[in-house]
Amino acid sequence: MKEDTMKTNHVVTIKDVSEHAGVAISTVSRVLNGLDRVSDETRIKVEKAVEELGYVKNSLAASMKTGKSRIIVVVVPDIINEYYTAVVRGVEEIASQEDYYTMLFSSRDSHRREEKLFSGELGRAIDGAIIIPAYDELDYYRNISKPVVIIDRYVSGSDMHAVVIDNHKASYLLTEELILAGHRNIAIISGAQEFNIGIDRVKGYRDALKNYGIEVRPENEMIGNWYQEHGYRSTLELLEREDPPSAIFAANNLLCIGCIKAIREKGITIGKDISLTGFDDSEVAQLLEPDITVVRQETATMGKIGMMKLLDIINRNEKTVYPKKVVLDVELIRRHSVGKI
Amino acid sequence: MKEDTMKTNHVVTIKDVSEHAGVAISTVSRVLNGLDRVSDETRIKVEKAVEELGYVKNSLAASMKTGKSRIIVVVVPDIINEYYTAVVRGVEEIASQEDYYTMLFSSRDSHRREEKLFSGELGRAIDGAIIIPAYDELDYYRNISKPVVIIDRYVSGSDMHAVVIDNHKASYLLTEELILAGHRNIAIISGAQEFNIGIDRVKGYRDALKNYGIEVRPENEMIGNWYQEHGYRSTLELLEREDPPSAIFAANNLLCIGCIKAIREKGITIGKDISLTGFDDSEVAQLLEPDITVVRQETATMGKIGMMKLLDIINRNEKTVYPKKVVLDVELIRRHSVGKI
DNA sequence: CCTTATTGTCGAAACGTTTCTACAAAAATT
DNA sequence: AATTTTTGTAGAAACGTTTCGACAATAAGG
Numbered sequence: 003m004k005e006d007t008m009k010t011n012h013v014v015t016i017k018d019v020s021e022h023a024g025v026a027i028s029t030v031s032r033v034l035n036g037l038d039r040v041s042d043e044t045r046i047k048v049e050k051a052v053e054e055l056g057y058v059k060n061s062l063a064a065s066m067k068t069g070k071s072r073i074i075v076v077v078v079p080d081i082i083n084e085y086y087t088a089v090v091r092g093v094e095e096i097a098s099q100e101d102y103y104t105m106l107f108s109s110r111d112s113h114r115r116e117e118k119l120f121s122g123e124l125g126r127a128i129d130g131a132i133i134i135p136a137y138d139e140l141d142y143y144r145n146i147s148k149p150v151v152i153i154d155r156y157v158s159g160s161d162m163h164a165v166v167i168d169n170h171k172a173s174y175l176l177t178e179e180l181i182l183a184g185h186r187n188i189a190i191i192s193g194a195q196e197f198n199i200g201i202d203r204v205k206g207y208r209d210a211l212k213n214y215g216i217e218v219r220p221e222n223e224m225i226g227n228w229y230q231e232h233g234y235r236s237t238l239e240l241l242e243r244e245d246p247p248s249a250i251f252a253a254n255n256l257l258c259i260g261c262i263k264a265i266r267e268k269g270i271t272i273g274k275d276i277s278l279t280g281f282d283d284s285e286v287a288q289l290l291e292p293d294i295t296v297v298r299q300e301t302a303t304m305g306k307i308g309m310m311k312l313l314d315i316i317n318r319n320e321k322t323v324y325p326k327k328v329v330l331d332v333e334l335i336r337r338h339s340v341g342k343i
Numbered sequence: 344m345k346e347d348t349m350k351t352n353h354v355v356t357i358k359d360v361s362e363h364a365g366v367a368i369s370t371v372s373r374v375l376n377g378l379d380r381v382s383d384e385t386r387i388k389v390e391k392a393v394e395e396l397g398y399v400k401n402s403l404a405a406s407m408k409t410g411k412s413r414i415i416v417v418v419v420p421d422i423i424n425e426y427y428t429a430v431v432r433g434v435e436e437i438a439s440q441e442d443y444y445t446m447l448f449s450s451r452d453s454h455r456r457e458e459k460l461f462s463g464e465l466g467r468a469i470d471g472a473i474i475i476p477a478y479d480e481l482d483y484y485r486n487i488s489k490p491v492v493i494i495d496r497y498v499s500g501s502d503m504h505a506v507v508i509d510n511h512k513a514s515y516l517l518t519e520e521l522i523l524a525g526h527r528n529i530a531i532i533s534g535a536q537e538f539n540i541g542i543d544r545v546k547g548y549r550d551a552l553k554n555y556g557i558e559v560r561p562e563n564e565m566i567g568n569w570y571q572e573h574g575y576r577s578t579l580e581l582l583e584r585e586d587p588p589s590a591i592f593a594a595n596n597l598l599c600i601g602c603i604k605a606i607r608e609k610g611i612t613i614g615k616d617i618s619l620t621g622f623d624d625s626e627v628a629q630l631l632e633p634d635i636t637v638v639r640q641e642t643a644t645m646g647k648i649g650m651m652k653l654l655d656i657i658n659r660n661e662k663t664v665y666p667k668k669v670v671l672d673v674e675l676i677r678r679h680s681v682g683k684i
Numbered sequence: 685c686c687t688t689a690t691t692g693t694c695g696a697a698a699c700g701t702t703t704c705t706a707c708a709a710a711a712a713t714t
Numbered sequence: 715a716a717t718t719t720t721t722g723t724a725g726a727a728a729c730g731t732t733t734c735g736a737c738a739a740t741a742a743g744g
Contacts, residue, residue, distance in 0.1 A: 013467075013700095015699095015700055015701085016700065016701065017700075017701095025723075025724085026723060026724045026725070027700095027701085027702095027724090027725090028702080028703075028704095028723080028724065028725075028726090029722085029723060029724075031701070031702060031703080032702095032703095032722095032723090035702085037702095037703090038721095038722085039720090039721060039722065040722070040723090041721085041722060041723090044722080044723080058462065058463065058464060058466075058467055059464050059467075059700090059701080060407070060464070060467055060468075060699090060700055060701070061464035061465070061467070061468055061701095062403055062406045062407050062412065062467075062468050062699095062700085062701090063407045063699070063700035063701040063702090063729095064700075064701050064702070065403045065701090065729095066401070066403050066404045066407055066699090066700085066701070066702095066729050066730065066731085067700085067701050067702045067703080067728075067729050068701085068702065068703095068729090069729080071403060081428050081431060081432055081435070082425055082428045082429060082432060084423055084425060087422050087423045087428060088423060090422060090447075091422055091423060091449075094422070094449060103446065103465055104446070104447075105444065105445070105446045105447070106431075106445075106446070106447035108432070108435060121399065122399065123399060123400050123401070123402035124402070124444055125399075126354075126399055126400075126401055126402070126403075127401075127402055127403050259626055259630060262630060263630065266630075266632070285600055285627065286626065286627045286630065289600060289603060289604065289607075289627065289631065290630065290631065290632070291607070291631070291632045354730095356729095356730055356731085357730065357731065358730075358731095366693075366694085367693065367694045367695070368694090368695085368730095368731085368732095369693080369694065369695075369696090369732080369733075369734095370692085370693060370694075372731070372732060372733085373692095373693090373732090373733095376732085378732095378733090379691095379692085380690095380691060380692060381692070381693090382691085382692060382693090385692080385693080400730090400731080401729090401730055401731070402731095403729095403730085403731090404699095404729070404730035404731040404732090405730080405731050405732070406699095406731090407699050407700065407701085407729090407730085407731070407732095408698075408699050408730085408731050408732045408733080409699090409731085409732065409733095410699085685744100686743105686744085687742100687743085687744075688741100688742080688743070688744090689740105689741080689742070689743085690739100690740080690741070690742080691738105691739085691740075691741085692737105692738090692739085692740095693736105693737085693738085693739100694735105694736085694737085694738100695734105695735095695736085695737105696733100696734090696735090696736105697732105697733090697734080697735100698731100698732085698733085698734095699730105699731085699732085700729105701728100701729085702727100702728085702729085703726100703727090703728085704725105704726090704727080704728095705724105705725090705726090705727100706723105706724085706725085706726105707722105707723090707724085707725100708721105708722090708723085708724100709720100709721085709722085709723100710719105710720080710721075710722095711718100711719080711720070711721085712717100712718080712719065712720080713716105713717080713718065713719080714715100714716080714717070714718085
């Protein structure tokens with residue numbers, strides 16, 4: 003906290019500037035916002051005064067008048083998951099380019115925390131939101147009285163603005179990869195069947211199996227949540243069966259970590275005794291021995307496009323280039339966690 | 344954006360509440376803020392009106408009057424590094440308990456971005472800041488005209504409020520561990536010698552060597568930056584020497600990743616051909632084969648204490664329990680990346 | 685019973701902007 | 715030269731709160 007080095011610790015306002023420059027307050031405001039016509043002469047006078055007094059706008063006061071805060075909130079399920087922070091990075095990049103401020107908010111996958119956010123004071127203060135939802139009831143998000151773009155997770159049948167990846171294709175590719183290596187008994191570990199990320203990933207897996215004429219076995223579908231613990235327990239259970247699968251597809255990064263832990267614990271070798279495909283790429287996936295076959299998703303791009311869409315909505319930009327729902331393509335990254343059978 | 348389902352899309356203000364309850368505006372405000380004396384009768388009238396109209400306070404307007412926004416900004420060097428996000432988690436936990444909002448800001452280790460933040464409008468709007476600095480000039484941070492707590496990185500000689508870990512001890516322990524395993528030719532890979540995190544870590548390394556009567560060899564100190572690339576290049580260089588070290592101490596998580604990449608590339612085995620200690624613990628460090636010996640830091644605690652300190656400063660709490668500079672203890676986590684010689 | 689203290693409420697000013705209306709001066713058109 | 719248009723500026727109202735001073739009504743003290 004700065005000590006009171008100067009007696010008159012007066013914060014300089016637009017009024018001070020106007021007096022110092024010898025013009026009206028409104029004139030200063032117009033110069034500052036580059037509005038209307040202002041003679042070069044006065045503009046220079048004002049700019050000089052701003053410089054000399056070290057004026058910086060009180061954006062809170064401005065917000066009150068305009069109703070715009072230039073703050074947007076980014077809601078992620080978990081701040082510590084690098085998959086989500088990569089999305090946030092993309093959002094931030096565009097936002098700061100356009101002089102918007104971003105507030106990061108972690109819902110911790112709790113819908114109650116989301117609700118509290120949007121029904122509270124902050125919900126009134128923001129200009130818009132980019133949300134990775136924690137709740138599969140589309141109506142809730144639709145009724146937020148601010149511009150909203152949904153990212154990553156999608157509720158099917160919703161007509162909201164959204165940016166997602168092609169989960170079905172990703173899942174299909176990762177399963178197909180296992181099939182082409184000769185595997186027939188393939189398990190999937192996935193999270194809940196609420197959002198597209200759950201439903202489409204399981205569907206992609208099933209469709210791949212069907213397409214190659216392989217029986218879809220319900221006991222091979224380990225559906226639970228998206229956290230490491232579920233990946234761990236499911237894998238243990240799978241490996242302890244009489245007829246264990248020869249390959250596992252873990253449908254997100256945390257599940258994959260849990261899965262690997264369990265496999266290690268059992269003392270068997272990935273890529274040899276058991277094959278594995280993950281989903282989200284990361285440093286970890288590349289560094290493990292063997293490195294994991296995954297799908298590359300343009301996470302940062304997802305954030306960027308989401309933010310650009312949001313800006314289009316806020317500014318009521320008619321000639322936006324984006325469809326309501328943007329689906330990004332994915333690409334298989336072949337590594338060494340899949341062994342031929 | 345909510346469509347105009349209702350004709351009069353009027354946002355309900357404190358004035359509406361006052362009219363509905365039949366009291367003065369000021370009375371409503373007093374009820375809302377729990378100030379002064381209000382008769383039970385009117386309090387109930389007001390609360391009922393608030394409920395019925397669904398009033399929610401416009402905190403921007405309030406901020407303008409009070410000069411307090413209940414927003415604090417958390418500045419981290421990189422939003423995607425889980426070490427930093429773990430700190431942020433701790434901050435958020437305390438902040439939300441106390442009804443403060445947090446804005447996350449990534450400086451990308453650029454002092455210019457920091458400067459822009461604090462000299463700009465937002466710098467005026469916030470009530471305080473928690474900063475992992477990108478700049479080693481203490482004067483800069485001291486002159487921020489808001490309460491500030493420095494986290495993780497510290498500028499020695501500074502008298503600012505700060506929460507850090509005991510870097511010297513951590514570094515000493517990690518080096519000692521290698522010495523006790525019989526290593527004599529030990530290299531360190533570290534970032535710049537600006538903050539405590541660089542200086543103390545190198546010093547801890549040197550002190551451990553000296554203490555065991557081992558020669559400190561300048562060519563074994565690979566000083567650069569804190570990023571993966573530096574870890575990678577340094578390791579390659581070390582391994583290609585005529586007399587390569589038998590052990591490497593990588594002084595942060597990214598350096599350690601780069602180091603491992605290089606070692607893998609050379610086709611040699613960690614824990615056997617070369618020993619390795621890292622610094623920051625993480626999922627990765629546990630999952631690698633072998634898992635890496637590191638030091639456990641209470642990252643979340645660091646964030647929590649930082650936020651509690653900040654609150655004390657903001658509220659001018661005299662009887663704070665925290666010293667100006669809080670140093671947290673560390674603990675060695677022995678895994679399997681260190682081999683006996 | 686009169687004075688003084690306390691309690692609860694009101695009205696109005698203030699916070700620092702933006703923006704609308706009005707209007708004078710200058711320029712352009714007759 | 716008289717009128718109209720354009721240009722630049724000023725003044726004031728408004729945004730939704732908080733908070734201060736004023737003031738009745740009631741309670742307490744003498």
